[in-house]
Each structure stands twice: as structure tokens, then as C-alpha cells.
Amino acid sequence: MAITQLTKRLGIQHPIVLAPMGNVAGGRLAASVSNAGGLGMIGVGYGDLDWLKTELAILKRTTTKPWGVGFITWSLTKEVFDFVMRYSPSVVMMSFGDINQWVDKIKSYNIPLICQVQSLSEALEVNKKGADFIVTQGSEAGGHGKSQRSTLSLTKGVIDHLPNTPVIAAGGIADGKSLAAMLSLGAVGASIGSRFYASTESLADDKLKQKILESSGDDTVRTDVFDIIREISWPKEYSGRALKNAFTSKWHGNGAKLKRQLSQHQSTFFTDQQSVNLDSAIIWAGECIDSINDIQDAESIVNNMITDAEHTLGSAI
């Protein structure tokens, strides 16, 4: 069994963190990952309180193991923060934005603060501000992030520069061998999105999961068009990796034009999302979907990953 600073500090069995994917990592998936010995995470997304109430209730009645929440820092409000914290997560992950106003609040709960970053300079910054763990998210990751750095070199760079801060790799990890690779590199664990997106318990629509299985990493693109059409004000340095489709073919690289024509295209777009029209559906997906070929339940994903990682690493770790 891979014992790392992550498993020890959080009292979990396996160095696997569910990436807090908004609208995908709900109560059932998070609880299943935690029950399997990993760290389940609820994706708070943009802070829909009704959704959170439902999913946090499911989580609380389905697991007694450690679990966490992932906030989108730039969009987080005090109302959402306070609401979520009433459910007593074991850990908080902050991603995408300045953590200044949140650090003391989180520390007052005496729980670890995990900060997700996309560059070495951000890692140095959150380390100074009090991050207990740093998630190094490479551009190959699905969903929101940056295009600046890739998982392998970013993770190694942060480990080398911050030898006393435990680092969790994110982006490109979908199986036991890639987990083993990140542990060999010196990471204390991995944050895993796409592999759990295509799980039984994931809240994603079955058609979207199926599309992930059929697609390759080559079919993904890091783009801002899905944020533009939805008028979600992500800071400009962020984009989201998603499956290419007719919508991205038409608009990726033409964001300014899309902004001017929003009113013409929004209602069709939102209708298409409701009906899961694959020509414009948002399917966040990392490059690692090359290696995802079936829907599994979260427990099997965790167990297969750990078995394969242990086999790969032998007695080394």
C-alpha cells in the first residue's frame, strides 16, 4: 500500500484524490471514492446552494470517511463558503484565484488547506500563504486550468523548489501506471478527474460519459468558448479542456465574435445542453482519456489503480 504524507495526514488509505468537478463530483461519487479509501471531493462549482444541499446530504449519509470540498476561488462567496463548511469537510481545496481572504477562515477550522496551482510561481505564492498541500495541475487536465505548464515538469519543478511541502499531481493521471509515475516523481498523490467522470456514480449524463470512452486525448482542446457562451466570467488566463465538437470548431479562436453575437446563439446552446446534443455539449475531458475505455464504479477505479500502481512500483514505495 502506498503510504504518503497525503494518506497519513488525512487518515485515508490510498493517495488518490477525486478532482472536485462541478456538477460531476456530487455526493454519491465523493462518498464512493472515500469509502474506497481515497479522498472524495465535492465540486462546489459556481455555488448553487440547492445542488450543494442535495449532494452534501447524500454524501453525509453515505460515508463516514474523510472527504473534502473544492472551491473555485474567484467565484466563491462567504455565503457559499459558510454553507458548505457547516457540513464539516475534512479538507478544503482552493483552485483558480487569490486565496488571501480565505486562508485564515479555513485555518480556523483546523483542517488542511490544499491549493491547486498551474505554475511554479503560483506554487511559491500559496506555499508562503499557508497551503498544506499543493496540487500541480498541468495543461493536460480536463476542465478549467491554464495552458502554461504541463503536469510532469510542473510537478517536478514544485517538488524541487518546495521540498517540505507535499505535492499532489493533477492532469494526465487515469490509471495505476500514471499514478505510479507521479509517485516515482516524488508526488504524494494524484488528483484524478476524467477517470472518475466516466464512473457509474458520476453525475455526468451517460451520453457524455460514452463520448469520453470513444474519444482520444487528440480530440480535446483547451478553450474559453464554453465560458463565453455561458457568460461565466473566468479570469482571462484560464481556459477549459473539453472535447472538440461542432461548437468549438466554429467558435474556438473566434471568442470576440461570439461575444458580440451572444444573443443569437445562447438559447440554442442552452437547449442543446438540456437535450445533450453532442454537437455543442460541454464535455470537460483531459488528455488522458486515451486510456479510459470503460465505465467503472468508483471503488473499482480506486482498487484497479492501486493494484496496478503497487505492481508497477514493486516494493520501492
Add this chain to the structure above:
Amino acid sequence: MAITQLTKRLGIQHPIVLAPMGNVAGGRLAASVSNAGGLGMIGVGYGDLDWLKTELAILKRTTTKPWGVGFITWSLTKEVFDFVMRYSPSVVMMSFGDINQWVDKIKSYNIPLICQVQSLSEALEVNKKGADFIVTQGSEAGGHGKSQRSTLSLTKGVIDHLPNTPVIAAGGIADGKSLAAMLSLGAVGASIGSRFYASTESLADDKLKQKILESSGDDTVRTDVFDIIREISWPKEYSGRALKNAFTSKWHGNGAKLKRQLSQHQSTFFTDQQSVNLDSAIIWAGECIDSINDIQDAESIVNNMITDAEHTLGSAI
């Protein structure tokens, strides 16, 4: 010692390939890597025959171990190919372009063909065409490549899709732990550029090597401005990762304007290169320079990398 299909097939000791960096990987560096038990490579670049004659002569009188050459496929001419092949390389690497017209010629020498690719689809293509090894180059790599895929997921994706073809990872590997990570992933070796750029034997100017040591992966950018100003006709899907400087700050993203104003800027640019003016010097560098902090000779680089990789992997590989 890490024995892999790469070391066995090529009769070398260590699964380390010198990336064939043009104007950097000359005879002395290639011979040193080969003498240290890795696979030294001459970077043929754009095929300057005088340079090749000099460097191949140095190589031939400095090592009797296996070594190879790396061609830029789209720029390769029959004249350059024939000239280089007279020196009897043990292996040929083809990167960046369609290998169709070269496969039979290379195979006629009864030596392995290594093909470097930047996507899963290209990997499937060169595999069909007869590649004996595939180098999976992620966007974090220094120098020319593509921005489409990252090393971790591209390497794993190709390994999963082509289980019978040995895969060499490239991009982001600068030390023993990152080499160990790629071996854990299932790669048979790593192609290493930036770490050898900052070696004693590298042909890069000392000021450029020094700048690499002082810089981080965050300071690199994948750009086409250095090709535009030099009027080197790289196919548009390629760009080169280099250290940012005043020149990239001014022109990156403004390539069309630079093309229109070439005559105004070229002579200054070329003078700056001659005088090694860091404000516009081309310093190809991968994201992994975070982990490069000293100039070492190639033998020490190879030995340190192998010692650390073996230590990391224990008896597992």
C-alpha cells in the same frame, strides 16, 4: 541498471537518448553521451553540410559506441541524408513531418528507425509506416514541437494503443526522478534535451547556458516568432519552446505584423544573435529547466540520472 527494449536493441547501457538539438548536440556532446552509456545523437538541424562534416568527424574520432542522427523531416534533402548516412549512424530519428519518402531508404541500412511524434494519431501513423521506436514529445519540451499534447498523457496513450511498439518519452525529463517516472509509466527510455543543453560539451554559448540555469519553466513560451524572423518555413502546426525575452514579449502573438516588417528587424536580430544579446537571443528550453541548476559534463548527467532513477525505482524495473 535499467534494461529496456531500447538498451537491448541498440546495445547501449542506459535508457537515455540525447535529443538531437540542432547547433547544440554536436560531435563532442553526442560522443560523451554515447561513451557514458546513453545514446548520443547529432542534431542535423537544417542540414549545414560544413557543420555536419566537422561535428561528425569529431564524433567518429571520440566514440566507438552506438550513436544516432536526428533529422528534421520536412527540411531534409537527399543530399544531406546521403552525406550523413556515410558516417554509419546506428540509428536514425525522424521528427516533424511525413516520413513516407524516407522509410525504405533508412530500412535499407538495417538500422532502427525512431520516429518522434506529438499526438496519438501521428503515433498510430508512423507505427503503420514502420517505426521501430516512437518518441512521444510533449508540449513541455524545449525547441520545436507542438502544443497539442503533454508528455505524461501522450506517452501513456501511445503505450496503451501500441503495446508492441517501444515508446521513448520526451519533454519534461531532466533528472533521475522524471526518468524513473517515465519508466514506471511503461516507456523504454527518455529523450533528453534541456539538461544536455546545459552541459559542458553542448555547443550552446555559455551565456545561454547560464540563462537556462537562472530561469524557470514559467519563463518559457511556445512561439513561432523565432522562425518568422529567421524565415524558416516550419509547417504552421509547429512552434518552438524558448525562454521569453524582450523579443518574444514584443512579437509573440503578433506574427503577422512581424512578417510584414521583416526587413526592418532582421539585421538587428541577426546581429543580436551574433553578440548573444539576451534580449533577443534564441534559447530553446523546456519547462523542466526548473530542475536544472548547474552545468555538468554529459557523463555526470547520465550517471547522476541513472543512479537517482535506480534509487527511486528500487528493484522494481
